[in-house]
Amino acid sequence: MSEGDGGEPSVAEPPGRADGPAADPGARTGGDGPRMRGPRRAAALAAVLLFAGVAAVLGLTTPWNPLPGHVPGGSVQADPSLDFTPHEIARAKAFDGAINPPAYSGLLVGLAVILVLGFTPLGSRFIGWTTARVRRRPLRVIAAAVALTTLLRVIGLPFDIWSEAVLRHYGLSTQGWSAWAVDQLKSLGVTWVMYTVALLLLYAIVRRFPRYWWTGAAAGGFVLVVAVSFIYPIAVEPVFNKFHSLPAGQLRTDLLAMAKRDGVPVKDVLVADASRRTTSLNAYVSGFGSTRRIVLYDTLLKSPRPQIESIVGHELGHAKRDDVLWGTLVGALGVAGGLCLLYLLTTSPRLLRRAGVDPHVPAARDARSTGPADPRSIALVLALVAAGTQLAAPVQNLVSRRIEARADAHALDLTRDPKTFVAMQHELSVRNIDDPDPNWAEYLLWMTHPSGPDRIAMARTWSKMHHAPIPPPLH
Numbered sequence: 286m287s288e289g290d291g292g293e294p295s296v297a298e299p300p301g302r303a304d305g306p307a308a309d310p311g312a313r314t315g316g317d318g319p320r321m322r323g324p325r326r327a328a329a330l331a332a333v334l335l336f337a338g339v340a341a342v343l344g345l346t347t348p349w350n351p352l353p354g355h356v357p358g359g360s361v362q363a364d365p366s367l368d369f370t371p372h373e374i375a376r377a378k379a380f381d382g383a384i385n386p387p388a389y390s391g392l393l394v395g396l397a398v399i400l401v402l403g404f405t406p407l408g409s410r411f412i413g414w415t416t417a418r419v420r421r422r423p424l425r426v427i428a429a430a431v432a433l434t435t436l437l438r439v440i441g442l443p444f445d446i447w448s449e450a451v452l453r454h455y456g457l458s459t460q461g462w463s464a465w466a467v468d469q470l471k472s473l474g475v476t477w478v479m480y481t482v483a484l485l486l487l488y489a490i491v492r493r494f495p496r497y498w499w500t501g502a503a504a505g506g507f508v509l510v511v512a513v514s515f516i517y518p519i520a521v522e523p524v525f526n527k528f529h530s531l532p533a534g535q536l537r538t539d540l541l542a543m544a545k546r547d548g549v550p551v552k553d554v555l556v557a558d559a560s561r562r563t564t565s566l567n568a569y570v571s572g573f574g575s576t577r578r579i580v581l582y583d584t585l586l587k588s589p590r591p592q593i594e595s596i597v598g599h600e601l602g603h604a605k606r607d608d609v610l611w612g613t614l615v616g617a618l619g620v621a622g623g624l625c626l627l628y629l630l631t632t633s634p635r636l637l638r639r640a641g642v643d644p645h646v647p648a649a650r651d652a653r654s655t656g657p658a659d660p661r662s663i664a665l666v667l668a669l670v671a672a673g674t675q676l677a678a679p680v681q682n683l684v685s686r687r688i689e690a691r692a693d694a695h696a697l698d699l700t701r702d703p704k705t706f707v708a709m710q711h712e713l714s715v716r717n718i719d720d721p722d723p724n725w726a727e728y729l730l731w732m733t734h735p736s737g738p739d740r741i742a743m744a745r746t747w748s749k750m751h752h753a754p755i756p757p758p759l760h
């Protein structure tokens with residue numbers, strides 16, 4: 286996700302502030318000073334409470350069993366060979382073999398580079414070099430954020446080009462290289478805005494409240510995540526796609542009638558011009574409250590109407606359960622907890638020294654330009670964020686797969702048409718060339734949805750539970 290624009294926060298320095306280091310001798314000795322013990326203990330407690338909040342919300346709201354109830358004769362197990370031809374399976378395996386090398390090596394190289402930059406003096410030297418001529422502090426933060434994110438994007442570029450070439454070879458990408466390059470530039474622009482705004486706010490707070498910045502950062506991070514999730518559909522999605530209302534006609538009438546029957550207030554269904562980029566099929570729900578929208582890829586519109594209804598039934602499941610809103614809450618709590626952890630780590634003199642940032646805060650005035658307040662610590666901050674994001678991904682994916690399965694169950698309950706559901710899931714898998722049999726690493730790192738055969742098996746389980754005819758094998 287990304288952030289909208291924000292003004293440059295003021296970092297004026299009123300003299301003798303109660304929160305500033307002038308009145309706070311403990312801050313002079315850095316993170317290991319006795320006066321830092323209290324704030325650090327409080328931050329640790331806040332982190333524990335916030336992550337406990339994340340665990341509680343996930344524990345209570347995740348549908349661990351998306352299809353509750355007794356299944357006569359037991360659940361149906363996934364079996365790709367029932368519905369996918371040997372040719373379809375071989376093609377998916379070949380695609381997997383072609384896309385994995387750029388995907389894994391791009392991930393590994395990107396992580397390795399940011400970790401090396403953050404946990405050695407290389408990152409602070411790079412920032413020192415790129416901001417050498419920049420005087421004003423907010424401008425130094427901006428320059429450092431832009432320089433680092435651009436460096437990471439440039440390093441990732443060969444892997445992105447490699448992936449795009451594979452997508453093109455398999456007919457999944459419909460874009461020319463120039464249109465692709467424009468997309469990359471737009472995406473870099475969104476990244477600049479997102480990191481610049483977040484880091485400007487963070488460094489302004491760190492500078493003002495050297496001992497208690499975690500409180501402001503956690504609160505600010507929480508608000509920012511909620512705000513971004515809310516404005517994302519209207520601020521970021523239009524950067525990449527054009528949207529129009531599904532034109533009046535039988536399909537629109539039927540879909541809105543289905544939403545009404547489902548008790549989900551949907552005023553409109555939008556169509557995205559995805560076909561200018563891809564041949565893959567997709568639909569999604571984003572935003573919440575007044576920005577919530579159901580979006581269909583235009584590639585989907587050529588599918589038979591019952592299959593489109595099956596997809597929209599799934600999206601209505603997300604809307605009805607407010608999955609985006611709950612996901613936003615979990616993300617906001619997680620980011621707030623993560624910022625408390627960030628405080629604990631970046632006030633560690635040992636880690637700062639390792640990152641080439643002077644942890645010593647010798648005098649009141651300098652306290653605001655050394656230690657974590659020094660913009661050269663941005664590489665360390667980005668490395669910690671990258672590590673945290675990567676560690677959280679397997680949990681996010683696990684929870685996401687359960688939520689997606691519940692949305693599938695919702696589509697089945699609503700349409701009561703498992704046969705069409707099976708046909709649609711098969712079509713999705715074949716068109717998007719999804720791996721019918723992902724390994725554990727793929728589940729851990731990438732799989733936000735159950736595999737096609739998993740989803741098809743669930744439709745057969747649903748049929749058994751509801752004493753409906755079990756959809757026969759497609760193959």
Ligand SMILES: [Zn+2]
Pocket residue numbers: 599600603689692
């Ligand atoms: Zn979904």
